[in-house]
Amino acid sequence: MTGFAWPLPSSDVVGDLPDGGTLRLRAPVDADLDGLVVSSRDAGSIEFTHLPENYSREDAALFLRSMLYNPEALLWIVDDPDNAWHFGGTLEVRLVNRSGAVVELGYTTAPHLRGRGLMTAVVALITEFLFDYGVHRVQIKANPENTASCRVALSAGFHREGTLRDAEYLRGQWNDLDIFSRLDGDA
Ligand SMILES: CC(C)(COP(=O)(O)OP(=O)(O)OC[C@H]1O[C@@H](n2cnc3c(N)ncnc32)[C@H](O)[C@@H]1OP(=O)(O)O)[C@@H](O)C(=O)NCCC(=O)NCCS
Numbered sequence: 001m002t003g004f005a006w007p008l009p010s011s012d013v014v015g016d017l018p019d020g021g022t023l024r025l026r027a028p029v030d031a032d033l034d035g036l037v038v039s040s041r042d043a044g045s046i047e048f049t050h051l052p053e054n055y056s057r058e059d060a061a062l063f064l065r066s067m068l069y070n071p072e073a074l075l076w077i078v079d080d081p082d083n084a085w086h087f088g089g090t091l092e093v094r095l096v097n098r099s100g101a102v103v104e105l106g107y108t109t110a111p112h113l114r115g116r117g118l119m120t121a122v123v124a125l126i127t128e129f130l131f132d133y134g135v136h137r138v139q140i141k142a143n144p145e146n147t148a149s150c151r152v153a154l155s156a157g158f159h160r161e162g163t164l165r166d167a168e169y170l171r172g173q174w175n176d177l178d179i180f181s182r183l184d185g186d187a
Contacts, residue, residue, distance in 0.1 A: 004101035004134035010074050015125040017081055018117045023125060025076035025091060028064045032077050035087025035110060036060040042111045048146040078122055088113050091122055101136040123156035131184045141177040153180035
């Protein structure tokens, strides 16, 4: 028995940022639509993800609505630490294996907030939250060429377990994915 129950609470998750600011993961609001469109049209967001080109406001609205009703995934919006109630990124927690209490993370930082430790702090915070709610294993998969994403995993205390060969088909080609994990018993 793991004490794990899905879905997890989707309440706000609040923590600290390395610069002393407040980190808040919250539910989406209508005002996030514009920020989500800007972020999803960014070339750096598209390169390693399945986002369509010319991402529209309708795509953003559909995504937020579909996540609301997705039985196997939860979405938090990362609040912009410099501008409360503005879009700072996304954090998805996807159910991988209910009986084993295994979940996987997916994430994006809004382009204007990248490179200052935000997603590392988000991943560290949500992982502790997940362990508090009975999750046993948290995993992340990232293209080995996506240095920033792999660095997020390692800097948030995840262990690199290896490379899954041709684990993803993206825009006409197979890609390897590195897999990282943290277990609730890890030091
Ligand atoms: C991956 C992503 C979420 C990282 O978010 P972030 O908030 O900028 O990450 P952080 O600031 O916490 O940086 C984490 C590490 O990556 C490094 N890093 C950040 N951007 C980088 C870049 N473009 N190239 C190389 N390293 C980079 C940082 O120096 C830091 O390294 P350190 O821990 O050794 O100091 C962000 O780049 C992004 O949204 N990318 C597009 C979407 C995406 O690829 N999502 C992941 C799919 S698996």
